[in-house]
Amino acid sequence: MQGRSAGHWRLPAPRALAFAVWRRNARVWVRLMASNLLFHFGEPLLYLLGLGFGLGRFIGEMDGVDYFAFLASGLVASSAMMSASYEGIYSAYTRMVPQKTYDGMLATPLEVDDIVAGEMLWCATKGCISGGSILVVAAALGAVTSAHAVFCIPLLLLIGLAFAGPALAMSAISPSYDFFSYYITLVITPMFILCGVFYPIGSLPDALQHAVQALPLTHAVALARPLVTGAPVEHALAHLAVLAGFAAAGFYVSVALVRRRFVV
Amino acid sequence: MTASGPFVVEARGLVKRFGADTVVDRIDLRVPRGGCFGLLGPNGAGKTTTLRMILGHSPPSAGTLTVLGEAMPAAGRRVRARIGVVSQDDNLDPDFSVMENLEVYASYFPHRRHRPLRPFLESLLEFVSLGDRAGYRIQALSGGMRRRLVIARALVNEPRLLILDEPTTGLDPQIRHLIWSRLRALTERGTTVLLTTHYMEEAERLCDRVAIIDHGRILAEDAPRALVAREVEPSVVEVRAGERPPPPELARQARVEAVDGVWHCHTSEPGAVLASLGDYPELEYLHRPANLEDVFLRLTGRELRD
Numbered sequence: 001m002q003g004r005s006a007g008h009w010r011l012p013a014p015r016a017l018a019f020a021v022w023r024r025n026a027r028v029w030v031r032l033m034a035s036n037l038l039f040h041f042g043e044p045l046l047y048l049l050g051l052g053f054g055l056g057r058f059i060g061e062m063d064g065v066d067y068f069a070f071l072a073s074g075l076v077a078s079s080a081m082m083s084a085s086y087e088g089i090y091s092a093y094t095r096m097v098p099q100k101t102y103d104g105m106l107a108t109p110l111e112v113d114d115i116v117a118g119e120m121l122w123c124a125t126k127g128c129i130s131g132g133s134i135l136v137v138a139a140a141l142g143a144v145t146s147a148h149a150v151f152c153i154p155l156l157l158l159i160g161l162a163f164a165g166p167a168l169a170m171s172a173i174s175p176s177y178d179f180f181s182y183y184i185t186l187v188i189t190p191m192f193i194l195c196g197v198f199y200p201i202g203s204l205p206d207a208l209q210h211a212v213q214a215l216p217l218t219h220a221v222a223l224a225r226p227l228v229t230g231a232p233v234e235h236a237l238a239h240l241a242v243l244a245g246f247a248a249a250g251f252y253v254s255v256a257l258v259r260r261r262f263v264v
Numbered sequence: 265m266t267a268s269g270p271f272v273v274e275a276r277g278l279v280k281r282f283g284a285d286t287v288v289d290r291i292d293l294r295v296p297r298g299g300c301f302g303l304l305g306p307n308g309a310g311k312t313t314t315l316r317m318i319l320g321h322s323p324p325s326a327g328t329l330t331v332l333g334e335a336m337p338a339a340g341r342r343v344r345a346r347i348g349v350v351s352q353d354d355n356l357d358p359d360f361s362v363m364e365n366l367e368v369y370a371s372y373f374p375h376r377r378h379r380p381l382r383p384f385l386e387s388l389l390e391f392v393s394l395g396d397r398a399g400y401r402i403q404a405l406s407g408g409m410r411r412r413l414v415i416a417r418a419l420v421n422e423p424r425l426l427i428l429d430e431p432t433t434g435l436d437p438q439i440r441h442l443i444w445s446r447l448r449a450l451t452e453r454g455t456t457v458l459l460t461t462h463y464m465e466e467a468e469r470l471c472d473r474v475a476i477i478d479h480g481r482i483l484a485e486d487a488p489r490a491l492v493a494r495e496v497e498p499s500v501v502e503v504r505a506g507e508r509p510p511p512p513e514l515a516r517q518a519r520v521e522a523v524d525g526v527w528h529c530h531t532s533e534p535g536a537v538l539a540s541l542g543d544y545p546e547l548e549y550l551h552r553p554a555n556l557e558d559v560f561l562r563l564t565g566r567e568l569r570d
Contacts, residue, residue: 007323015341016374017372017374020371020372020374023368023371024357024368024371027360027364027368028359028360031359099355099357099358100353100354100355101355101357103351103353103355104351104355104356104357104369104417105372106319106321107319107344107347107349107351107418108344108345108369108372108373108421109341109342109344109345109372109373109374110372111340111341262321263321263322263323264282264321264322
């Protein structure tokens with residue numbers, strides 16, 4: 001067994017050809033841009049308008065910030081997570097398995113390393129588009145009070161990468177689409193609820209406060225919120241390091257797992 | 265061995281094991297540059313695994329493998345840049361039209377892109393008789409059109425070596441003939457074609473050389489006609505005999521295999537066999553020259569493979 005798996009875990013060495021994979025996905029997306037944008041805006045916009053205006057009226061301020069802006073800044077981060085994750089599971093899995101797109105790609109100079117790199121960049125791009133959409137809506141509604149909000153764009157790419165890696169790893173080991181509902185229910189949804197999107201994590205019980213520090217969305221929100229609301233960003237490097245760590249580890253693991261699926 | 269050497273594929277003692285299963289068992293294979301080479305074998309013989317090793321998708325368990333002069337799987341990227349692949353499964357991109365499929369695929373070959381690309385891709389569609397389908401969705405294509413598009417797609421990098429895994433399985437005779445003529449046109453232009461098939465007629469018509477492979481081993485390798493001449497008797501008389509056993513005089517004149525109510529009489533003396541059969545006017549028979557299928561069945565046996 002050792003001999004068979006050894007090659008799969010060697011370090012990835014992607015090349016610039018990965019961008020051809022990114023362009024392929026972007027080309028599909030552009031073709032259906034109108035309906036795609038509707039999807040990106042749709043659900044988070046519902047949360048933003050429904051909860052932001054509905055709850056915001058009763059809550060007023062949270063943690064010293066107008067609740068609408070508090071929620072919007074959280075949703076910027078969480079919608080990047082959602083979008084990158086969904087792309088990395090359902091859409092990437094469709095290309096990887098039933099559609100056999102990877103098989104076609106692997107008959108060219110592309111290697112698994114390039115394909116996974118291109119897919120991760122594309123997942124991150126979708127996360128960026130999603131989070132950016134919320135940011136635009138929030139700005140239009142007057143909730144963005146700081147010019148630092150433009151730094152959300154590179155941040156959203158990093159958030160997207162941090163969630164794309166684990167999602168692609170799930171796709172690589174998944175026997176079918178059904179598998180993904182576990183990932184959504186057990187991993188993504190708890191983060192959405194617990195990581196500070198809707199309320200400050202300081203209001204959680206102590207043990208849980210420590211636990212959520214291990215989750216990437218906590219750090220994504222901790223960076224996005226002050227950028228949107230104009231508050232000073234604290235522990236920026238630590239938060240960035242956690243997100244970058246998830247992105248790097250996710251890339252390494254998903255390359256190895258996709259190799260295991262295709263290079264046998 | 266350099267890229268201009270006489271063999272596009274050269275395998276020595278090539279082995280592929282999956283756990284305790286040895287799928288490819290110490291094969292020596294040399295595919296000469298130019299012409300068409302056929303890898304024939306029953307299902308599970310090791311053909312597809314061999315192709316996967318040639319493409320660098322399956323690291324060999326032992327042995328050496330050189331493709332277009334480079335050691336595999338280390339040179340995978342460089343080698344695949346000069347190879348075209350027509351896979352068994354349809355893996356066209358359903359998110360794109362016919363022309364977009366070619367454009368996107370061409371973008372995966374960074375150094376071999378024609379400028380301008382579009383007229384070149386149009387010429388590829390013409391080549392496989394899909395010139396009027398450039399804007400069609402993949403879902404709107406028949407199975408035969410899809411296979412032709414996969415062939416056109418495999419040519420976007422103007423490959424030196426074109427590899428086809430069962431290129432005509434499931435296609436009607438018109439399409440098969442069209443594909444054969446296109447493959448011949450490619451070999452005439454100097455492209456080496458390496459294909460797997462279990463259609464012996466296809467191999468006989470198309471291939472300059474064939475290797476018959478079973479249980480991971482190469483059983484015979486030569487030009488199809490030479491194999492027929494060497495491995496089996498030149499004539500076959502097939503007799504529909506039902507349950508009755510072949511008469512003893514027939515067994516002296518021919519090698520007789522009684523299979524499912526048919527006597528297959530392999531013989532060098534068809535006249536004598538036919539004369540003997542004259543004594544049984546109620547029997548229907550067919551006299552034909554021996555072909556590659558007879559060689560194949562003789563070497564790989566008649567038991568079913570699933």
